[in-house]
Amino acid sequence: MQRLVKIEMSLFKDILSGISGIFSGSPYRIILSAENKKFYLNAYKGAGAIPFAQLLNKYPQLGDLSVWVNYEKGGTVIPLGNLAYVKKELARLISEEQKNKPEIVIPQEIQQLKPSKMPAGFEIRYSWNDSEKAIQPQLRGEYWGEGTYVSENSYWNMPGFTENDDLWLRKNKIRGQEILEFLRAILPQWQRRSLPVQSEVVLEAEPACTIKINRVRIDSVTCEALWRVNPGSIAEIPSLAGYIIAGSSLGEGFNPAGLPLQTESGQALVEEYIPKTIEKVNEFLLQQHHLGMLDMFQPS
Known part of the structure; x- marks a missing residue:
């Protein structure tokens, strides 16, 4: 991103430094620029922008460039794969000895950009x-x-x-x-x-937690929460209901925070926690479409 900012800042410097040249030399200018991950071929007459087609009418020798550009609503776009060909053609025009040829401005950052093979180790x-x-x-x-x-x-x-x-x-x-x-x-x-x-x-095939109900009484439930991941590292995914992330493991589950299910050896749920626990478990089962298991967690 910083490199794109440098390219765009360089473009503005070239425009400002070349204003005097507009009046001392050819009034037509071609400026390459980069914006929003696209390269543009900009045409000017004096200080005003003109369509690229108008420039072609003035300089028919630029006709070969039309093969390498696309005409879009935002301007004349140079596909990245064609950038080297456009620069080569513009360099040829610069080297020609002819009167009233257009001024051509290519910012240094764009001039230095070269095609290459994918770097070793790119990932x-x-x-x-x-x-x-x-x-x-x-x-x-x-x-x-x-x-x-x-x-x-x-x-x-x-x-x-x-x-x-x-x-x-x-x-x-x-x-x-x-x-x-x-x-x-x-x-x-x-x-x-x-x-x-x-x-x-990594998307895990098994849920993060298995809840085993050992004993149910009127005022308490004794159960085991068997965690496949560290429960302290679990975070819910707001955009994906019924799934949690724990380190690099992503899978079905819920955040145990606030529920007395932290031990592996068995935990008695007192009366005030039972509705909250059942609600949380039912919510998870509904999200995962395990409708057949809902009866296990309904109060009798």
């Missing part, structure tokens, strides 16, 4: 962000879409990328039901295709 690692309550990717560089990554002075395409991957690679936060879809389907599929992705978060 996208997904982990749980507790403050965001979401799974987030960690990687070197930034994803610019269509399987392309940008880092420092280079950019590259991820080998094996398909169009269906783009939606998930663009996600900076994975929440709600998308968590289950990602861990059950998307991540395993990527790993089968040998994409450079790993996840610290």
Whole structure:
């Protein structure tokens, strides 16, 4: 992100430093810029922006550039994969000896950006962000879409990328039901295709806790809470009801905080806690569609 800010700041400096040149030389200018993870080819006459087509009418020799750009509502976009070709064509125009040729401004940061192979050891690692309550990717560089990554002075395409991957690679936060879809389907599929992705978060097949009812009396219930994870590390996932996260383990369960189910050796629930405990357990069973077990926890 800092690199993009530098590119944009450099662009403004080039615009300001070149204002005097507008009046002393050609009134037409071509400026490359970067904004919102896109490169733009901007055309100007004097201080005002003009459509790229108008520039082509003035300079037919620029016609080859039209092959490498896309015309969008926000301007003339240079796909990242075509950036090297556009810079090469502009460099050729700069080197030509002709009168009244357009001024061409390419910020240094864009000029230095080169295509390369995917760096050795490049990896996208997904982990749980507790403050965001979401799974987030960690990687070197930034994803610019269509399987392309940008880092420092280079950019590259991820080998094996398909169009269906783009939606998930663009996600900076994975929440709600998308968590289950990602861990059950998307991540395993990527790993089968040998994409450079790993996840610290593991979807557990078994619930975090099993509650064993040992004895029921009028004013108390004796039970055992058998935890597969440290109950002190459990946190509920606000966007995914019925699931908890404990360290890197994600699975079905509930947060035991506030319930007297902390021991493994057996805990007697006094009368005031019974309704609260039954309500919590029933809520969990309903969320997981274990309707057949509800009768076990109904007062008689």
